[in-house]
Amino acid sequence: VFNYDPEYEVNENKYKEIRKQILDESDADDDDESSEDENGNEKNEEESEEDEAESKGIRKCLVYLLNYVFNFPEEKQQTIIDQTETNLVTLRRTIYLTIQSSVGAEECAHKLLKMNLRPGQEMELCQMILDSCAQQRTYERFFGLLGQRFCLLKKEYIECFEKVFEDQYDIVHRLENVKLRNVAKFFAHLLYTDAISWGQL
Structure with a gap:
């Protein structure tokens, strides 16, 4: 369900700051990536592996951010009780x-x-x-x-x-x-x- 966020810009800036902290990104890295994409260079196998690792990191980052920004409760690890004896x-x-x-x-x-x-x-x-x-x-x-x-x-x-x-x-x-x-x-x-x-x- 979509909810309108009145503080969209503020939350978006928080997201970018936290993303930079977690992924150790700098502004220079963002510029380099965008210039590579514009030039249309083909990626070799090493770059594809790095991209996969980065995408996994981004997914983890997004989950962390959603929990941080929207104050979602963290999932508690459930203890399973075996009642089947x-x-x-x-x-x-x-x-x-x-x-x-x-x-x-x-x-x-x-x-x-x-x-x-x-x-x-x-x-x-x-x-x-x-x-x-x-x-x-x-x-x-x-x-x-x-x-x-x-x-x-x-x-x-x-x-x-x-x-x-x-x-x-x-x-x-x-x-x-x-x-x-x-x-x-x-x-x-x-x-x-x-x-x-x-x-x-």
Whole structure:
């Protein structure tokens, strides 16, 4: 949209002054360029490269000037927040595939420990172990041994499994029979081996 500028001459002079400062131009350079254009000399490759660089500089200059003269607010760099939880999905997939590809609980624990989980991701690991156990057609002792192994390694895993136990206890009425049986046997194994505290009951 075109708006009439009552101070056109003043703004035009500001523009020329700022352009000279940014591009380091002098009046002599302007005269030389105009005389070359009048003579109609052909430009060689070096001159065309210089012209391209100059045109890029002019574009930057124009943006700067528009912001300066018309007080346009500078564009703030936006921070992008990833709410798709892509990293979490990738972590869960990696944990699941590691569990499924392992032959024994010891091997699986070793592979999962080599993943170098960041602090705070222990809960996700414990939840994935339980989810994998619940998905099986029948309970497999493998998952109980795996949970027990992690509880023996670090106190953080004990706290995570106890928290997962509380969460599962709250939603136990929603589970199907097979999942309920698997989850119950998993936590029974952890309680029986004193991997988690009996105080959770």
